[in-house]
Amino acid sequence: MKQIIALGGGGFSMEPENPLLDQYILKQSDKNKPKICFVPTASGDADGYISRFYRYFGNLECETSHLSLFEPPTRDLEGFVLEKDIIFVGGGNTKNLLVLWKEWGLDHILRKAWEQGIILSGVSAGSICWFEEGVTDSYGDGLGPLTALGFLPGSNCPHYDGESKRRPAYQSFISGHLLKPGIAADDGVAIHYIGQEIHKIVSSRPNAKAYKVYMDKNKIKEVELETEYLGIL
Structure with missing residues (x-):
């Protein structure tokens, strides 16, 4: 079963006191103690970001690791990735992420991981990357459109309310x-x-939502999608 969980924002890096989204991701694995690998390429492998990942997930029922393209853990990146259960891609510069992944062949490795049932997930840049296109601040001067990997159809915009x-x-x-x-x-x-279809939309905040955005008769349309709050109202 091919799964991608794309976060508009939140998770351990944005709301460390709210574990709902991170716990949801872990629960989608069929393993009692899934192997989760953090990919911090978009942040330039920021040390603080990596440390936060280990501090946070170190307290949950999982086995942690991270994949650096600046200090690779092995020459066999494919073998390293394909023995994981969950991949979590951090936020940062989406364009740089895509350039580095393609140079290292990680884009093809991650597609193989997805096709083999390894859960792909991520926040912000780690959300945009899975779609055909997205809105990015990678260029440093305002927002712009970006072509991404195309595992999922259409475009993506994180931080819609943030x-x-x-x-x-x-x-x-x-x-x-x-x-x-x-x-x-x-x-x-x-x-x-699941596959290329939305299975469920969940939130860690009571009023947070997702939206379908499209053109209809030359007018922009925004339709709120059903979103399940994971906490207690």
Whole structure:
């Protein structure tokens, strides 16, 4: 079963006191103690980010590791990745992530992992990367459209409610045919795909949502999607 869990924001790096999304990801594995591997490429392997991953997931029922392309753990990256149960991709610069992954062949390895049933997940850049296209701040001067890996159809916009310029930029890019229609996610929302179809949308915050954004008769449309809050109301 091919699974991708794309977070618009949240998780251990953004809300360390709220474990709901991270626990949800771990529960999707059929292992009692799944092997989860953090891929911090988009942050340039920021030491603090990696440390937060180990501190956080070290307290949960899982086995932790991380994959650095700056200090590779092995020449056999494919073997390293394919023995994991869950891959979690961190946020940062999506364009740099894609360039480095392609140079190292990690894009092909991750597709093989996905096809073999290893759960792919991630936040922000780690969400955009799985789609055909997305909205990115990678260029350092405002937001722009970006072509990504295409495991999932359409476009993606994370931080839909968390950054004021995201919603208008995403809608503008779609209406201007610079991006394909797609899915936007607020901070605290995870979109769980099985295959290339949405299986479930869950949130760690009561009012956080996901949205389908598309053109209809030359007008931009935004449709709120059913989202399950994982906490107690």
